[in-house]
Amino acid sequence: MIKAKNNNSKYMAKITYEDKIFINKNENIADINKVNDVDLNEIKEVVNENDDNIGDLSTLNTTDKSNIINAINSLLPVTLFEGTGDTSITLNDNLANYKRIKIYYYQTAYHDTSYSSVEVYEPDGKNVELSFVMGVSDNSGLYANNRCYLLNGTNVTKTDGYNARFYNSASNWAIADAIRISKIIGYKN
Secondary structure, eight states: OEEESSSOTTSOEEEOSOOOOOOOOOTTSOGGGSOOHHHHHHHHHHHHHHHHHHOOGGGSSSSOOSSHHHHHHTTSOEEEEEEEEOSEEEOSSOGGGOSEEEEEEEEOOTTOOEEEEEEEESOTTOEEEEEEEEEOTTSSEEEEEEEEEEEETTEEEEEEEEEEEEESSOEEEEOOOOEEEEEEEEEOO
8 A cells, every 4th residue: 555645646655565475486487577575575665765765845945846856946046147237138037936036246447346246035026226335446535336227027127327436535426337237046935
């Protein structure tokens, strides 16, 4: 008898019959052409060990529990974009399919390239700000870079941005595009 963990036949189940015992062996039939007690007991042992190792998929903290591969895949990060994103990016999947995303970005202003990242939960339909504030290498002031993006479906679109340098004696303010997105990773759980 096979004892199922639940009514869903996709889950593993333990074999619960008593181990089989040799009773009557017909020497005229080759072993390759028959099933013996050893064969049935080995099958039972392997199935039950696999069931113990896999466990009950219904207890996983994943959205897709239909099978172990889907459950594992829903935990893995998905690359939605990789490259040099400027004012408009098209993702390879809809943001509505993800619980959170991580945006990796960099700035290229004023001779130094700096990198950062931001995480956005339930990203679809949200606005996100990517920014850098850093001191000038010669201690003459401070740089501030900012870009705002709308996250919508498969689109990431620049909505605003600025680039400013504040000197010890004056400041310089300008609209600039010093920030670039290099990668967006999605997490379904």
